[in-house]
Amino acid sequence: MSANPIYLGVVGVGGVGTAFLSQLARLPNAPKLVLLARSSQTLLAPAPAYSPAIPPADWAIASATPSLTKTGALPAEEMATYLASAPGRAILVDNTSDINLARSYPTFLKKGVSVVTPNKKGFSDDLSLWKEIFSSAAEGKALVYHESTVGAGLPVLSTLKDLVATGDEVTRIEGVFSGTLSFLFNTFAPASGSSNAQWSAVVAQAKELGYTEPDPRDDLNGMDVARKLTILARLAGLDVSRPDSFPIESLIPAELASLPSSADGISQFMTRLPEFDAQMANIKDAAEKEGKVVRYVGSIDVASKAVKVGLQYFDKDSAIAGLKGSDNIISFYTKRYGANPVIVQGAGAGGEVTAMGVSSDLLKVIERLH
Numbered sequence: 001m002s003a004n005p006i007y008l009g010v011v012g013v014g015g016v017g018t019a020f021l022s023q024l025a026r027l028p029n030a031p032k033l034v035l036l037a038r039s040s041q042t043l044l045a046p047a048p049a050y051s052p053a054i055p056p057a058d059w060a061i062a063s064a065t066p067s068l069t070k071t072g073a074l075p076a077e078e079m080a081t082y083l084a085s086a087p088g089r090a091i092l093v094d095n096t097s098d099i100n101l102a103r104s105y106p107t108f109l110k111k112g113v114s115v116v117t118p119n120k121k122g123f124s125d126d127l128s129l130w131k132e133i134f135s136s137a138a139e140g141k142a143l144v145y146h147e148s149t150v151g152a153g154l155p156v157l158s159t160l161k162d163l164v165a166t167g168d169e170v171t172r173i174e175g176v177f178s179g180t181l182s183f184l185f186n187t188f189a190p191a192s193g194s195s196n197a198q199w200s201a202v203v204a205q206a207k208e209l210g211y212t213e214p215d216p217r218d219d220l221n222g223m224d225v226a227r228k229l230t231i232l233a234r235l236a237g238l239d240v241s242r243p244d245s246f247p248i249e250s251l252i253p254a255e256l257a258s259l260p261s262s263a264d265g266i267s268q269f270m271t272r273l274p275e276f277d278a279q280m281a282n283i284k285d286a287a288e289k290e291g292k293v294v295r296y297v298g299s300i301d302v303a304s305k306a307v308k309v310g311l312q313y314f315d316k317d318s319a320i321a322g323l324k325g326s327d328n329i330i331s332f333y334t335k336r337y338g339a340n341p342v343i344v345q346g347a348g349a350g351g352e353v354t355a356m357g358v359s360s361d362l363l364k365v366i367e368r369l370h
């Protein structure tokens with residue numbers, strides 16, 4: 001451990017959070033884990049010494065550790081104060097998809113607590129929140145990294161930031177931005193061979209594999225892709241006001257659109273989805289009749305400020321049609337690279353690959369805080 005230890009708070013121990021904790025345990029010179037929280041419970045290393053630290057292990061092991069302070073859910077303000085009062089620089093890792101925690105990033109940042117997260121909500125909601133996050137970071141001399149908000153651990157944001165920072169002009173960004181929707185269409189309507197899989201069964205499989213958002217309707221309604229495009233558009237210099245400020249094609253059957261957003265609503269949705277398998281089969285068949293496959297894609301045209309999210313047909317021998325598993329493919333067209341785009345491709349969802357983006361961001365913050 002270095003002479004100036006860094007203190008870490010981690011919120012969220014689901015698919016990504018658990019994989020992140022196991023990666024944290026293997027990092028050289030890992031920061032001291034002093035706060036670990038899930039929706040209704042919080043573990044703290046006792047102040048004022050912030051010692052003993054919490055072992056970077058899964059929730060069951062960490063919460064069985066003696067000598068930790070255990071409480072219920074802590075308000076974000078209290079977490080920020082606890083981390084900011086540690087005897088060294090502190091970092092919050094938010095592994096939830098909670099909009100309220102994301103709205104509190106400015107509170108952490110103004111107090112000098114850096115933020116690392118795969119949570120898209122803070123960076124894709126109102127433009128005012130985006131601006132407040134970065135002005136608060138400047139005010140608190142803290143850092144913000146969110147690579148896994150687009151393309152999971154794939155180097156999507158770092159590539160775009162490097163292109164922009166070195167004076168290239170990004171003209172267009174396009175591709176497949178959802179690991180879940182990629183997996184669904186690659187499995188349900190493969191470009192080679194055939195599949196008898198029912199849409200609802202593949203949705204259940206994507207949820208089981210940890211590809212979907214905590215609420216899979218956020219993937220199927222196109223909002224997850226819209227949020228990613230909002231983040232990319234903003235980094236490319238466009239002032240997108242909100243993720244619903246452009247048209248988004250939803251794959252949620254109209255009859256299921258008004259189910260509640262609660263856990264019970266998710267379970268009702270998953271139970272009733274098989275009733276609508278024929279609708280998705282029709283979409284697949286319509287593409288097949290033209291000798292093509294259907295895929296869910298997005299694009300940003302920087303000059304016209306047009307952002308599009310929805311279904312499109314592709315030739316079976318195209319790169320997008322040939323994607324496998326949960327792969328994303330993201331093409332950056334720029335002035336410098338001309339007609340041949342910079343392409344980033346690989347798994348775009350899953351606990352381990354998403355946690356990798358969080359862990360590598362954490363390493364960048366640690367390096368830059370010293």
Ligand SMILES: NC(=O)C1=CN([C@@H]2O[C@H](COP(=O)(O)OP(=O)(O)OC[C@H]3O[C@@H](n4cnc5c(N)ncnc54)[C@H](OP(=O)(O)O)[C@@H]3O)[C@@H](O)[C@H]2O)C=CC1
Nearest residue numbers: 012013014015016038039095096097118119214349350354
């Ligand atoms: N899964 C993936 O492939 C990818 C995920 N992401 C993003 O990563 C984040 C996490 O996803 P994932 O791990 O799959 O989600 P999960 O649903 O598996 O886990 C979410 C975790 O957050 C906790 N949580 C939720 N709300 C709060 C809150 N208000 N306070 C404290 N803890 C809370 C939950 O607590 P509890 O355990 O008590 O329920 C749970 O531990 C999301 O923002 C997602 O968009 C990004 C890229 C890819």
Ligand SMILES: N[C@@H](CC=O)C(=O)O
Nearest residue numbers: 178179180212213349
């Ligand atoms: N649910 C998302 C997870 C990554 O952002 C997806 O499927 O792409």
Ligand code: NA
Nearest residue numbers: 147150152154
């Ligand atoms: Na990424």
